[in-house]
Amino acid sequence: MTAVEQAYREHWARLLALLTAEVRDLDLAEEALQDAFAAAVSAWPPVPGNPPAWLLTTARRRALDRLRRGALAARKLPLLIVDDPEPPSVIPDERLRLIFTCCHPALSMDARVALTLRCVGGLTTREIARMFLVPEATMAARITRAKKKIAQAGIPYRVPAGPELAERRDGVLATVYLIFTEGYAATGGDRLIRADLAAEAVALGRMLRELLPADPEVDGLLALMLCHHARRDARLGPSGELIRLPDQDRSRWHREEIHEALSLLAAVSERADPRGAGSGQTESGGASGGDPFPGPYLLQAAIAAEHAAAVRAEDTDWPAIARLYGELEQITGSAVVRLNRAVAVAEASGPGDGLKLLDGLDRMLGRHHLLHATRAEFLRRLGREREALDAYERALEVVGTDPERAFLLSRRADLSIR
Amino acid sequence: MRYVLLAVGDEKPWAEAGPAEREEIYARWGRFEELLTARDAGRGGNELAPSGTATTVRKTGGKAVVTDGPYAEAVEQIGGYVTIEAASMDEAIEFAEACPSEIVEIRPVPDQG
Numbered sequence: 149m150t151a152v153e154q155a156y157r158e159h160w161a162r163l164l165a166l167l168t169a170e171v172r173d174l175d176l177a178e179e180a181l182q183d184a185f186a187a188a189v190s191a192w193p194p195v196p197g198n199p200p201a202w203l204l205t206t207a208r209r210r211a212l213d214r215l216r217r218g219a220l221a222a223r224k225l226p227l228l229i230v231d232d233p234e235p236p237s238v239i240p241d242e243r244l245r246l247i248f249t250c251c252h253p254a255l256s257m258d259a260r261v262a263l264t265l266r267c268v269g270g271l272t273t274r275e276i277a278r279m280f281l282v283p284e285a286t287m288a289a290r291i292t293r294a295k296k297k298i299a300q301a302g303i304p305y306r307v308p309a310g311p312e313l314a315e316r317r318d319g320v321l322a323t324v325y326l327i328f329t330e331g332y333a334a335t336g337g338d339r340l341i342r343a344d345l346a347a348e349a350v351a352l353g354r355m356l357r358e359l360l361p362a363d364p365e366v367d368g369l370l371a372l373m374l375c376h377h378a379r380r381d382a383r384l385g386p387s388g389e390l391i392r393l394p395d396q397d398r399s400r401w402h403r404e405e406i407h408e409a410l411s412l413l414a415a416v417s418e419r420a421d422p423r424g425a426g427s428g429q430t431e432s433g434g435a436s437g438g439d440p441f442p443g444p445y446l447l448q449a450a451i452a453a454e455h456a457a458a459v460r461a462e463d464t465d466w467p468a469i470a471r472l473y474g475e476l477e478q479i480t481g482s483a484v485v486r487l488n489r490a491v492a493v494a495e496a497s498g499p500g501d502g503l504k505l506l507d508g509l510d511r512m513l514g515r516h517h518l519l520h521a522t523r524a525e526f527l528r529r530l531g532r533e534r535e536a537l538d539a540y541e542r543a544l545e546v547v548g549t550d551p552e553r554a555f556l557l558s559r560r561a562d563l564s565i566r
Numbered sequence: 567m568r569y570v571l572l573a574v575g576d577e578k579p580w581a582e583a584g585p586a587e588r589e590e591i592y593a594r595w596g597r598f599e600e601l602l603t604a605r606d607a608g609r610g611g612n613e614l615a616p617s618g619t620a621t622t623v624r625k626t627g628g629k630a631v632v633t634d635g636p637y638a639e640a641v642e643q644i645g646g647y648v649t650i651e652a653a654s655m656d657e658a659i660e661f662a663e664a665c666p667s668e669i670v671e672i673r674p675v676p677d678q679g
């Protein structure tokens with residue numbers, strides 16, 4: 149990695165966040181910072197003693213140049229509404245403002261995802277387009293539209309305060325998790341996992357944890373992503389086919405990532421339990437005082453950790469997982485959670501109990517192949533093959549990716565009837 | 567920044583509301599206006615008569631065609647608007663949440679300066 153590449157990885161988001169606060173224009177800040185990195189490519193080496201300071205000074209100059217040339221005057225976009233435009237003496241960390249602005253609820257989820265990857269993750273528009281399987285021009289237009297809306301609708305450049313913070317933080321977590329799940333279980337295309345996208349989401353999760361310390365939901369999201377991400381090499385077979393959790397070669401799991409997730413979760417419960425903490429500290433959730441505890445990400449992380457901690461598939465503590473899904477269903481009311489709970493219950497107390505929990509899910513999840521595939525598996529285990537066959541057919545009608553289709557076809561072919 | 571809050575909703579409940587219910591709804595709008603006044607955010611607004619009273623003028627091929635009814639047929643119609651001055655979209659959202667209307671569309675007013 150060259151010094152410029154390294155500086156880009158380490159400092160892009162921080163510098164963009166700071167520059168945006170100064171020039172009050174996300175677009176201008178981004179272009180100026182890009183100019184500065186381009187300048188670094190030709191000016192380094194020698195690498196300056198303080199690379200981020202060099203980049204910041206250069207970017208500031210470029211922003212001024214652009215303003216003087218009046219290239220931006222023609223756009224007539226209003227200035228960003230910035231909470232506190234005081235010029236700082238050291239390089240302060242403004243990334244939270246950048247994140248909250250990119251993930252503002254007035255932006256569509258697509259726009260939030262694209263902006264977050266571009267501005268906070270530092271990915272190029274081309275990279276983001278490739279990850280989401282859309283033409284580069286489409287992605288560029290999406291990002292431009294989002295930046296325009298930020299300026300024209302007066303979406304502020306600020307970290308929300310008070311009760312608003314927890315709610316808006318959930319929007320940020322949802323954006324990062326959506327990026328992760330799109331990488332982890334792609335909804336379209338010929339590849340099932342886009343590890344690069346999932347890795348970006350994990351990096352964003354780490355950044356959030358640094359910026360919002362001691363928030364159990366932030367820790368939960370990172371732990372959750374790590375537990376899933378750790379299994380990436382074991383989830384696909386040699387020809388790109390899906391390998392289910394019980395059949396995965398657990399020696400191919402990234403143990404260090406699982407350890408990191410488990411210690412994150414251990415630290416959260418230590419903070420939550422004053423007896424365990426021993427410091428007399430009772431406040432568990434720094435930034436999120438009024439949250440339900442445990443929240444949805446922490447519960448999902450606890451579930452993922454149960455799977456990750458099992459040495460062999462048959463060591464999995466299914467009753468514990470079924471319980472955790474029960475709690476999760478209670479706070480989310482989600483049909484997908486109910487589906488997962490049914491799977492856990494089937495493992496803990498038999499496919500008949502799991503099948504009962506699928507009742508009533510067709511209205512919400514009829515277009516979701518996993519509902520039909522799950523039902524098919526339960527029916528197969530109950531020896532009701534005729535009904536299982538029908539369920540596989542319905543799953544195949546709605547399945548999205550090629551590897552998942554291949555998996556369903558092979559399961560259907562395993563039935564003794566046709 | 568200036569925003570217009572468009573109060574959008576199904577007109578039927580209002581049409582069917584009795585005097586007591588209407589009084590209650592007006593009281594809620596009164597409290598909303600008090601909030602705007604207290605925060606020095608209100609910049610005027612109006613309740614609109616039901617969309618059944620609307621007339622639309624469409625210019626096509628240099629000719630103005632007058633028709634009965636709103637520009638778009640929909641269950642949800644604009645029932646009123648309030649112009650506000652807010653620090654940012656976040657404050658506009660706060661006011662929209664306090665507004666009694668079931669649906670509020672926030673539209674920024676472009677700065678002419």
